[in-house]
Amino acid sequence: MTHQDITAKLADLREQLDQHNYRYYVLDDPSITDAGYDRLFAELQALEAEYPQLITPESPTQRVGAKPMGGFAEVAHELPMLSLDNAFNDDDLAAFMRRVEERLDQSPVDFACEPKLDGIAISLIYEQGLLVLGATRGDGYTGENITGNVRTIRSVPxxxxGENIPERLEVRGEIYMPRAGFDALNQASIERGEKTFVNPRNAAAGSLRQLDPQITASRPLEFCAYSTGILSGGELPEGHVQTLEQLQRWGIRINAEMRLVSGLQGCLDYYTQLAEKRQTLPYDIDGIVFKVNQRQQQQQLGFVSRAPRWAIARKFPAQEEITRLNAVEFQVGRTGAITPVARLEPVFVGGVTVSNATLHNMDEIKRLGVMSGDYVMVRRAGDVIPKIVSVVMEKRQKENRNPDDIELSEIHLPEHCPVCGSDIERSLLNKHRKATDSQSFGTVYRCVGRLACRAQVKQSILHFVSRRAMDIEGLGDKNAEQLVERGLVKSPADLYQLTSEQLLQLDGFATLSSENLYQAIQSSKSVTLERFIYALGIPEVGEETARVLAQSLGSLNRIREALPQLLVFLRDIGQEVAAEIYNFMQDSHNQDVMDALLAAGVSLKASGEVAVGLRGNITFSDLLSHLAIRGVGPTSAKALAAFFDNPEQLFNTDAARLAQVPGLNSKAQQGVAECLKDSDWLDKARTLYQQLQDFGLYAGSEAAQVAAENSAESSSENVQKNAQPLAGETWVLTGTLEVMTRDEAKDQLLALGAKVSGSVSGKTACVVAGPGAGSKLTKAEQLGVKVIDEATFLTLVESLK
Incomplete structure (x- = not known):
């Protein structure tokens, strides 16, 4: 055979095998027996073994062949893989449909309906039609590169x-294990005397995380696409169903149960049909996903937080079992919250053995009327979290109880913290209405011991040192527990007083490990303000809220002083979160810890300035709208602001003068007059007004004017000296950074005001490219976007500080 003949024969065999894979896995319509397929595969293997120089990466024989990996590299998703909101009943689904129709001003709306496979979400990247990357969802923003394992799955082309394949296409879907394959896998494990998997989802997850792709290849895994992500150099149909059908034509498996329906009734009918069919399906599903079909409508609806407004997962009723509640224990969390935990007689529910379940709070215990010793209905809520949903009242009757049942006893909240013995207090909720601010009791009880409570100290330390907080490597659960138990650490500030000699005394530590931990602690002293705020562990304050506080107010002092009424002016901060932030900052224990951290040398990298978009942005009428004046809404607030020159003039007015305000009705006049007679209200209003001025947030305030003048006087040569010199710019990080991690580089850019994106476009200001940079670097070069290496980036960052 000539070289040309051999090449043609190889191409023909690969094409035949690809077509047979397509018919088997995608169309579910095989045209060859398994034995016939095996003969073709063996022929290809033999020919490639004879001519190894002609082997191509996309050959069917190359699904397994990589050496075991040393670990999985992180992959930043160019478009976040968002989670979905859940609907647990028809009312939830109806409310979702109502919101969609109102926002689109259309009824009915067409929806794509798909079974929600109980597997692992995966992103596949194809370039020029070839698979180049497979990554897990991870936290939605960063996953793990498992390309070698994904390549072993035959239903992944x-x-x-086909034709018109985009230059670059991201396919998103679920990798799962069919029930038959799961049963066979467990049976083989039993025969070998090995541990079995609890359910197909766990088996799929464990199989994908094998460092040896050959182990993954031996597991019966399947892939099914449910959407697309990034796209370049091509087009997709406007409809979601039509897009998936196009994927199928290109060789990607989709779910045969997918349907296109219209309106709420169509979705309800589909749910009923699939619920009846659920047990006969060859794979596990835990619900149905409903998506607005038209992409233009999806874009119009947009997103909220980490979920799209145009999709929802309608969960199936969770699996339930009856078991006995043996006891209730009270655990203390990081913020001091006292949580009742049910200790159950072990029971198998929804694929796992459950021995503990949440009771949430004392109000839930009262609502259920549950007692220790009761028989209870346990549900895995959303097929995930074990929860007690009801008491089996018949089992309270003496004739229905077993001889070995424990006596029934009421459940009481302990008077003192079960860990430190401090008092327990009930949380307060702050409510803001047009008429007044008010407080009411919340459902959470907290230990007041704060950092005197070992449970809170330990959890606070673990949160403080975590990767997205101070990022102190080597200080895990066991080490933190030793430090607390031995009295070496009573607050996060004590970490910075530790010596390597003290660390050497800990179990499992040698000279090198103690020195490494000591250096890691010392290196963490220089940190961005937003990471520091997040590290403090303020209740209800996550990474995004910490970033909003840092970028909006610019300094720790302002955040420590900010009134809750001022905080609600900031993006995405409501009354409850504002109250939590203010109460935390005013607590003397927390103030002492923050002072001690700063005294220990913790240095905060912050702008020092209020965000440009907030300076002088709060008007007189905005202030009035936030002062809880009965009868005063936005319209009345504008009328008052137009009549009085400034808030102080209003604070000193009388009823006769109020009657002269054009457009102010009698109810609003009376509401203002009542407030002006209330000395407490006046004090709070004046204090808020003064702080808005001091921070430069109030329109026309001296601080805002100074900031504006400084900004106007700044020449182009001075721009880099501003607090956020990269404000308004979009940057992209790609490749491997050697001096710092991507998270650290991202933090640097965010601190300088830049937005960090996962994809390159014509609007990208700059790309930082490290070794291994791929398609993003290529696209940047094609678009003429500025590209710099890590060394140049570090020099630039240093010059902008």
């Missing part, structure tokens, strides 16, 4: 076929 290594090469797309």
């Amino acid at each position: 290594l090469k797309l076929h």
Whole structure:
């Protein structure tokens, strides 16, 4: 055979095998027996073994062949893989449909309906039709590169076929294990005397995380696409169903149960049909996903937080079992919250053995009327979290109880913290209405011991040192527990007083490990303000809220002083979160810890300035709208602001003068007059007004004017000296950074005001490219976007500080 003949024969065999894979896995319509397929595969293997120089990465024989990996590299998703909101009943689904129709001003709306496979979400990237990356969802923003393992799954095409395939295409879907394959896998494990998997989802997850792709290849895994992500150099149909059908034509498997329906009734009918069919399906599903079909409508609806407004997962009723509640224990969390935990007689529910369940709070215990010793209905809520949903009242009757049952006893909240013995207090809720601010009791009880409570100290330390907080490597659960138990650490500030000699005394530590931990602690002293705020562990304050506080107010002092009424002016901060932030900052224990951290040398990298978009942005009428004046809404607030020159003039007015305000009705006049007679209200209003001025947030305030003048006087040569010199710019990080991690580089850019994106476009200001940079670097070069290496980036960052 000539070289040309051999090449043609190889191409023909690969094409035949690809077509048979497509018919088997995508169309579910095989045209060859398994034995026939095996003969073709063996022929290809033999020919490639004779001519190894002609082997291509997309050949069917190359699904397994990589050496075991040393670990999984992180992958930043160019478009976040968002989670979905859940509907647990028809009312939830109806409310979702109502919101969609109102926002689109259309009824009915067409929806794509798909079974929600109980597997692992995966992102596949195809370039020029070839599979180049497989990554887990991770936290939605960063996953793990498991390309080698994904390539072993036969229902994942290594090469797309057909026409008009985009230059770059991201396919998102679920990797799962069919029930038959799961049963066979467990049976084989039993025969070998090995541990079995609890359910197909756990088996799929464990199989994908094998460092040896050959182990993954031996597991019966399947892939099914449910959406697309990034796209370049091509087009997709406007409809979601039509897009998935196009993926199928290119060789990608989709779910045969997918349907296109219209309106709420169509979705309800589909749910009923699939619920009846659920047990006969060859794979596990835990619900149905409903998505607005038209992409233009999806874009119009947009997103909220980490979920799209145009999709929802309608969960199936969770699996339930009856078991006995043996006892209730009270655990203390990081913020001091006292949580009742039910200790159950172990029971198998929804694929796992459950021995503990949440009771949430004392109000839930009262609502359920549950007692220790009761028989209870346990549900895995959303097929995930064990929860007690009801008491089996018949089992309270003496004739229905077993001889070995424990006596029934009421459940009482302990008077003192079960860990430190401090008092327990009930949380307060702050409510803001047009008429007045008010407080009421919340459902959470907290230990007041704060950092005197070992449970809170330990959890606070673990949160403080975590990767997205101060990022102190080597200080895990056991080490933190030792430090607390031995009295070496009573607050996060004590970490910075530790010596390597003290660390050497800990179990499991040698000279090198103690020195490494000591250096890691010392290196963490220089940190961005937003990371520091997050590290403090303020209740209800996550990474995004910490970033909003840092970028909006610019300094720790302002955040420590900010009134809750001022905080609600900031993006995405409501009354409850504002109250939590203010109460935390005013607590003397927390103030002492923050002072001690700063005294220990913790240095905060912050702008020092209020965000440009907030300076002088709060008007007189905005202030009035936030002062809880009965009868005063936005319209009345504008009328008052137009009549009085400033808030102080209003604070000193009388009823006769109020009657002269054009457009102010009698109810609003009376509401203002009542407030002006209330000395407490006046004090709070004046204090808020003064702080808005001091921070430069109030329109026309001296601080805002100074900031504006400074900004106007700044020449182009001085721009880099501003607090956020990269404000308004979009940057992209790609490749491997050697001096710092991507998270650290991202933090640097965010602190300088830049937005960090996962994709390159014509609007990208700059790309930082490290070794291994791929398609993003190529696209940047094609678009003429500025590209710099890590060394140049570090020099630039240093010059902008």
